Amino acid sequence: MAFSQVLLSDVTANKETNQAILEMLDINEAHDLQYHVYEVAFGDKQIFCCLSGGVIENNEIQFTPVGLAAFEALTNIKEMPEAEYFADFINTEKNIAEQIETVFARVPNGAKVCFVGDITGELKEELSKFFTMIH
Template sequence: MPTIKSKLMPNAQPSEETKAELLKQINAPAGTNIQLMVLEVDYDRKKLYVCLSGGAVVDGEARFTLTGRAAYEALCSISTISDTLTIQQISISETPLKTKVKSALKKAPANSCICFIGDMQGELDGVLSDVFNISK
């Protein structure tokens, strides 16, 4: 079974407006560097681009937290990606998270993007980083 290997993409940044809003929310000075959960993922001999965004899908529409929107915008800012973008809600259930993630990665075409959206500050806090096997 293929393994997931990921690395953070520090150059992926949100719009200046969203970044300023986020820095204000966390009481950080303007110009502070931020690192969002935007990943380059190698899985099953293909490269994919992923973000982990806080929020939920409500009535078929993504509703992001401010940090979730920043991660989504940062993912969309990567110029090397294809036009294929999937927003995938994720939560803890009977099916293991690793199985859900691998299924989404398997279905996605090479060089495409997946925005995983869910409760990143609650039930998914710190859990998905293990699933993505992020190297330093």
């Protein structure tokens, strides 16, 4: 089953997190920061998700700084304040479309899903087939 997605441009991480990202990138002026956070329609479900850099080891997420900011932006979505959260690692050795759709089929309506992986590396091209990517 296919899904549709919209990049959410009205959510971001907290001010302190955004400032830390700007400093990390050596940008000395204030900018609005956009992260890979999406509203997804999958069947009759409305799901929110983010694409976060990092890995999952021993059931614990090790985010990159920008990956953590994307997750924080996901938590700042107000439409579903009591949503259930899920995290899944994207395995580049397996079919990515099947992995994404399996997660969307498994989670309840209104869930917030964080996909974790090497978002700027190996996965970037593959994920751009399914999600609007920004640079």
